[in-house]
Amino acid sequence: MCRVICLFLLLLPSLSKAEDGSRLWLRGKTDYHAIVSSNRKSPVIDVAVQELQTQWAGGKVQLVVSSGKAFENLGKDGFMIVGNKDSGVTIQALTEHGVLYGAYHLLRLQQTGAISGELNITETPKYAIRMLNHWDNLNGSIERGYAGRSLWKWEQLPDTISPRYKEYARANASVGINGTVLNNVNASPNILKDDYLRKVKILADIFRPYGVKVYLSVNFSTPSVLGGLADSDPLSPAVLQWWKDKVKEIYQLIPDFGGFLVKANSEGQPGPHDYGRTHAEGANMLATALKPYHGIVIWRAFVYAPNSDDRAKQAYHEFVPLDGKFMDNVIIQVKNGPVDFQPREPFTPLFGAMRKTPLMVEFQITQEYLGFSNHLAYLAPLFKECLDSDTYCNGAGSTVAKLTDGTLTPNPLTAIAGVANTGEDTNWTGHHFAQANWYCFGRLAWNHSLTSEQIADEWIRMTFTPDESFVKPVKEMMLTSRETVVDYMMPLGLHHIFAEGHHYGPQPWHEKASREDWTARYYHKADASGIGFDRTTSGSNAVSQYFPPLNETFNSLSACPENLLLWFHHVSWNHKMKNGRSLWDELCYKYDAGVQQVREYQKMWDRMEKYTDAERFQHVQSRLKIQSRDAVWWKDACLLYFQTFSNQPIPYNIERPVHELDDLKQIRLNLRNTN
């Protein structure tokens, strides 16, 4: 018996501890007893004190909220950290929130092994508002959510409080996220009913000590639907009064309420156009109601009309003429790309074209178009590709980041949003690696000049292990993963050839829907002569929405970046690519490269077994198997279908299709929780 126990004890250190992912990246040890003092007492400071007391493994920490001149440059959320790990550290800030972010920063440095010598750090966030948008419905489902049902238990609130509310706020605060829109942009008017507002108040109270402000999506027709008014015309005094009364009620419950997010006249949602009014008139009416309380309106520019010759042009058409017509507490939220969160899109040309109106980027953290929570796709490279895109609106260097963070436009309002990928799954995001997308969104919202690699490095060390044998290959996988998904789904600028409705698998043959721009053929336009959407001056002329020299670059078949070629051009199958291959051959090689790359990830991950816990290892391993099968599915579906137009063989040195096209066309998925 003793021999068995001794053997077990000997083995113990080598056995990996089971992990369910519920602790996210916040996996530092919590049994320290650090000495932490503060010159201020408040719920926010209490959080900072408690986090440091239990997790800081160094000397004493002093927290100082200081109104001195030297600290004014730190702004609302910035902080300074000075001192030495052993002899003591001081975190100073102008505000309590700054101190809280400083505390999380210090703990991150410790957790990633990045503390050495004297500390002399100053950090200020690039964007004032760094928010998640939840597409959570009041019935608990989540539009485009792939990690279980909603975190918000509306039917239990306000009486029963899930412990996850606090954990959620803490996770956000740890990466600097300071706002959350609780409900779907396809908003139910009911969210503004008194009983729902009392539930919202409870969440706001729980999030407040973590610096996370609550916002709500509102349905533009709420005054008529809920309030019994004859209409919801933004120029009607009765409608304005209704909103004023509602806003007053909200602020009585939630004094720091953030404001409204609005999807108007888009995909069937009501809006000011229903009354012959403009987006500006609609937004300004809500802004008038919110103004006395410092609330803001976040008005989305995601619009497209059934009669437009090119969906990618619509937002520009509707919004550029309104530049300068919005009140100063309105910000326009623009998706990173002009169509819809595709694996790759150029940046939306509204960036740079509206210089008199604050604009913010909306990213999608949830992987609606990148394999849901089944595929591993680290999105920092996608986010950065957009933020670093040069619009040339003010000459070279006028990047989307600089246009939205206040550097190039002195906007009073700066913000950035990500559509959340959280749900009630134990690991929060379905795929363990999808946690990295929540994390990287927060880190980039704080500092968009961090590299994708830096962020991946931090996340891996915090979430898994600092062992270089793990960090190096896993980081490599993460950094290439988005491009891999592009390769096996939609290389060379192809876009929106997803299966109708669920957007998971391929359906390039989809050609019948109530609107043409809801079919895949609308986007790829494959025929005997070639493939791609002609957006040049001889096509839809979407290129003209970009500034020179970008419009010329995109317009030219030879100058257009090849990763956007089929976005801007209809290209002959025999067109010679830069590497000398024909377009058809290159397309085949790209699809195949995507498949092969996922197989490499599988091989690499299997080698990681000894560095990680069994539970997460197996979970990721099984998701990679799905991804690998799906990549082949994508490749076969797209190549076999496009081959019916190209009439050329798939190059003989790449893997042969393993499916029949007709069988692939029969696939009907019954996917969980996808809407």
Ligand code: GCV
């Ligand atoms: C919330 C895409 C998605 C919709 C989403 C919409 C939007 O069309 O498929 O589910 O609706 O974008 O961003 O409003």
